[in-house]
Amino acid sequence: MAMRNFYKEIKGLKVKELPGYLKPMFSVSYAKNAFQRGLDNYHAKYIETSSIDPLYHVCFGGMALSYLLALPEERRHLEHLQHAREHGGH
Incomplete structure (x- = not known):
């Protein structure tokens, strides 16, 4: 708008x-x-x-922020697993 x-x-x-x-x-x-x-x-x-909407905004905003902050670590972990599978580890 x-x-x-x-x-x-x-x-x-x-x-x-x-x-x-x-x-x-x-x-x-x-x-x-x-x-x-x-x-x-x-x-x-x-x-x-x-309204109860601000509570939803805080909850869902916290979930989204938590996901975004954990994403780089998860990506590193998944790349490590993929690399280990390719080279016979794990």
Whole structure:
């Protein structure tokens, strides 16, 4: 949805106008404001409504993070097993 709105906004601009339009979006203050708006929207949508969804977000986010952090070790382990099978070990 945000990409669609962004596209609608820049669709009418000329190429020369585009850098001037995009430059303020790459400032620290713009990023802080965008992050704060996102937190405010999340709070209004989930926290204020006493929804159980934030608990799901924490659980599934923790699972995904755990998987991603363990992935390099698992890949090394699987490569070691494959190498051992090729050379008669294990």
